[in-house]
Amino acid sequence: MFRVSxxxxxxxxxxxxxxxxxxxxxxxxxxxxxxxxxTCMHCYSISTDVDFPGELSTAEVxxxxxxxxxxxxxxxxxxxxxxxxxxxxxEIAGRAKAMGFYTGLSTNxxxxxxxxxxxxxGVGFDYVGISLDxxxxxxxxxRRKAGAFEASLAALRLxxxxxxxxxxxxxxxxxxxxxxxxxxxxxxxxxIDKFYLSHLNYAGRGNKNRGADAHFQTSRRVMDxxxxxxxxxxxxxxxxxxxxxxxxxxxxxxLLWTRRRFPEREAHLRRKLAEWGxxxxxxxxxxxxxxxxxxxxxxxxxxxxxxxxxxxxSVIWPDxxxxxxxxxxxxxxxxxxxxxxxxxxxICGGNTRVxxxxxxxxxxxxxxxxYLSDEEIGVASGHERxxxxxxxxxxxVWIRSV
Numbered sequence: 001m002f003r004v005s006x007x008x009x010x011x012x013x014x015x016x017x018x019x020x021x022x023x024x025x026x027x028x029x030x031x032x033x034x035x036x037x038x039t040c041m042h043c044y045s046i047s048t049d050v051d052f053p054g055e056l057s058t059a060e061v062x063x064x065x066x067x068x069x070x071x072x073x074x075x076x077x078x079x080x081x082x083x084x085x086x087x088x089x090x091e092i093a094g095r096a097k098a099m100g101f102y103t104g105l106s107t108n109x110x111x112x113x114x115x116x117x118x119x120x121x122g123v124g125f126d127y128v129g130i131s132l133d134x135x136x137x138x139x140x141x142x143r144r145k146a147g148a149f150e151a152s153l154a155a156l157r158l159x160x161x162x163x164x165x166x167x168x169x170x171x172x173x174x175x176x177x178x179x180x181x182x183x184x185x186x187x188x189x190x191x192i193d194k195f196y197l198s199h200l201n202y203a204g205r206g207n208k209n210r211g212a213d214a215h216f217q218t219s220r221r222v223m224d225x226x227x228x229x230x231x232x233x234x235x236x237x238x239x240x241x242x243x244x245x246x247x248x249x250x251x252x253x254x255l256l257w258t259r260r261r262f263p264e265r266e267a268h269l270r271r272k273l274a275e276w277g278x279x280x281x282x283x284x285x286x287x288x289x290x291x292x293x294x295x296x297x298x299x300x301x302x303x304x305x306x307x308x309x310x311x312x313x314s315v316i317w318p319d320x321x322x323x324x325x326x327x328x329x330x331x332x333x334x335x336x337x338x339x340x341x342x343x344x345x346x347i348c349g350g351n352t353r354v355x356x357x358x359x360x361x362x363x364x365x366x367x368x369x370x371y372l373s374d375e376e377i378g379v380a381s382g383h384e385r386x387x388x389x390x391x392x393x394x395x396x397v398w399i400r401s402v
Contacts, residue, residue, distance in 0.1 A: 007272060032080060038108055064313060127165045130169065135182055247351065
């Protein structure tokens, strides 16, 4: 996750370098249930409105929580599917809060009415993120359900009015990028605390629909507008939280944005961005799915590191005998192609490895989703880039010519 607001403050009020600080354990995003009342176009878990067998029981969840706490995990994000369909969700959340976890809820919001909003506030969720992937027509099309936009917006309002910190989450593609300015205005008008912009990552239905991914010029326009909006909020003293995810090239692109707008701050910001270091999948971000499989992050459901029914999370996570885990934890990561030669490799850390894996079968190939040009990253032009090919079956991968 790239915390844009934090770095905007660095432009305005620089702070001393503090060195890279590693948290005691990873943030764990936990898909407690796969069932969902929606069938969204970009769902990484390919959820639908049926029960999936073999999910962790309440007792198993509690045992894993004990292990996570002992291992130093500071944050649990309870997700799905739609987590509100899990009957023991509030029992799990209440225990998480009592154990001292920062506890978040990731939901589509369509099931939240006034009584449920009061329960969410009552259990003490630290944060509730609700997805809006465009204005009414766009969102309902993405979510494949008429009325989803109004229901999700109502949920944001209900939780906000209960004093819960709420965030609007937006996954940008070529089909909804034009709605972003209006969504940012809506978030301001509705007094939403946080806006999370996620780039499309190639997992689940998101992989099958990757042909709709925002092309490079669209991504650049989106990020220019996003940075401009964040800076405007900051300068007006409206300290909303702006973050992005699933494309760590955003850090390098913000540096280029700063070069154009505030060249006197570029050197300082570059040092701060390098201190951040980019992608942390397999290091500071982890995922447990509904069956107990552990993944480097939520977009890695096609690759399991082990299962908490067989080995404790605290044993699985530091185990670098797995080649993917060893590569993700390596400093620096041994990436290939233009990523290896990039002048900003120390900022983005090689970006997300999932897109490379899905398109080439090699997690260490260059990230095809990087929207910076060869000239901008200091790489000689004319070499062969990994193309953004539409999905044509899981066994179809691009191979670099020799």
